[in-house]
Amino acid sequence: MEFHKKTHEVEVVNYDKKCPFSNCGKIYWQNSKFQDHLNTHTGAKPYACVHCRKTFTCLSAQREHVLVCSKEKVFKCNVCDTVYTHRASLRNHMVAEHSQQKFICTKDKR
Numbered sequence: 001m002e003f004h005k006k007t008h009e010v011e012v013v014n015y016d017k018k019c020p021f022s023n024c025g026k027i028y029w030q031n032s033k034f035q036d037h038l039n040t041h042t043g044a045k046p047y048a049c050v051h052c053r054k055t056f057t058c059l060s061a062q063r064e065h066v067l068v069c070s071k072e073k074v075f076k077c078n079v080c081d082t083v084y085t086h087r088a089s090l091r092n093h094m095v096a097e098h099s100q101q102k103f104i105c106t107k108d109k110r
Contacts, residue, residue: 032059 015027017034021041028034036058039046045055047062051069056062064087067074073083075090079098084090 036060 013029015029017028017031019026019028019034019037019041024041026037028037038044039057043057045057047056047059048054049056049062049066049069051066054065054069056065068085071085073085075084075087076082077084077090077093077098079094082093084093
């Protein structure tokens, strides 16, 4: 958490990696994130799943896919201990089951 806080301090982080592609304008301070972004422009997919060989432009997408491919459930709810293979599934669970504001459909007036 302390490291993340420091990323918001301008004098600590040097955003010196600017995307060279026209009409993009994104800038990065981490080499790895910058390279992953460039891959989206070039179409390079250097990260492969060890189970099915599917390839990805960024490492984070490959890592999450490998968890799904291996059937590992590593995203755990800290309220009820339910586990999921996708971070998004856990997020949806948290909103649906543990959120203070439940979704109420305005079209269903039963």
